[in-house]
Amino acid sequence: MKIGVLTAFCHDRSFEDMIKYLNGIGVQAVELASGGYPGKYHINPQELLKTPEKIDDIRNLLDKYGMEISAVSAHGNPVHPDKATAEKYHDDFINAILFAEKLGVDTIVGFSGCPGDHENAKYPNWVTCAWPTDYAKVLEYQWEVLVKYWKETAEFAKAHGIKKIAFEMHPGFCVYNPATLKRLRAQVGDIIGANFDPSHLFWQGIDPVAAIKDLEGMIYHFHAKDTYIDKYKVAVNGVLDTTSLADLKNRSWYFRTLGYGSDEKVWKDIISALRLTGFDGILSIEHEDAMMTNEEGLEKAVKFLASMVPTEKLNGDVFWA
Numbered sequence: 607m608k609i610g611v612l613t614a615f616c617h618d619r620s621f622e623d624m625i626k627y628l629n630g631i632g633v634q635a636v637e638l639a640s641g642g643y644p645g646k647y648h649i650n651p652q653e654l655l656k657t658p659e660k661i662d663d664i665r666n667l668l669d670k671y672g673m674e675i676s677a678v679s680a681h682g683n684p685v686h687p688d689k690a691t692a693e694k695y696h697d698d699f700i701n702a703i704l705f706a707e708k709l710g711v712d713t714i715v716g717f718s719g720c721p722g723d724h725e726n727a728k729y730p731n732w733v734t735c736a737w738p739t740d741y742a743k744v745l746e747y748q749w750e751v752l753v754k755y756w757k758e759t760a761e762f763a764k765a766h767g768i769k770k771i772a773f774e775m776h777p778g779f780c781v782y783n784p785a786t787l788k789r790l791r792a793q794v795g796d797i798i799g800a801n802f803d804p805s806h807l808f809w810q811g812i813d814p815v816a817a818i819k820d821l822e823g824m825i826y827h828f829h830a831k832d833t834y835i836d837k838y839k840v841a842v843n844g845v846l847d848t849t850s851l852a853d854l855k856n857r858s859w860y861f862r863t864l865g866y867g868s869d870e871k872v873w874k875d876i877i878s879a880l881r882l883t884g885f886d887g888i889l890s891i892e893h894e895d896a897m898m899t900n901e902e903g904l905e906k907a908v909k910f911l912a913s914m915v916p917t918e919k920l921n922g923d924v925f926w927a
Contacts, residue, residue: 607877607915609908610635610676610890612829614644615900621648621664625671632908635674637715637827637890640705641698642682649678651705652697661708676888677772677801677827678706679715683779685755686730687722695719696759703763712769715801715827718781718790721751732778734846752780753793760797772801772826783812784820791824802885803829803892804876808867809845809859815879822883830911831892832867835859854896863895863903864910874914881916889915 680702682695720730839858
């Protein structure tokens, strides 16, 4: 396994300064933020595709610092009920596919998206309960939209060398847990898999180790991010929380750098479960800790992971057995 980083956080540095900095602190790979919610601070595929030599410059720069690419990411909502918004996120995803093809990268990370509750809706509608039964009708409509969109987009992706579309299981979107991921995969095909991010599972009450085992063979990418759960707030108001993510004092949970939400044992168990189920790839740190600067939070996460990530390939030598 290797340590990587989602590049969205480092928007105050030039691309080369960022890569040089990441290399210096022990990062071995990057997940290139290329549109959608993470933005296009360093990578704007729409512009780069017009100038192929600049894509070569990116590849050469990464080679210079011995940096791999774990994936190209374009986290958006391409099934948003507002057509202009949906088109923007769709274009980002398509351009990310074309950019990845030029780089020789076969994995795209994103969100499934979430439609509205009917054809003329203005905003997404994330359904979280089964009753009243109106919600079942909403889900029926949403999944029709979702499956149609991803069947078409998956075919386009395959035609351009993409083997893996890795969805982050994220509340607010139709794919937010293993069951919904497997539902979409069953209808679209095995190009669909998980970008496994424990931070969005912890607060839902999902055990990441159990979820990893449940998704054996379906985990295509991994986000290393932690979540702190305030048991006193949860005891009063539960985990469904619409308080601003910046208002940490009043939230039931919030994101932390690795080791500040769950201890070493939890993360060692997660890493062991990944390896046990066949994932031996890059652990891509997504820094979203409001209590630390970008640099401090990232560097602590790198050190935390470095102490426990197995770095050698298994050779099957279980001599004691």
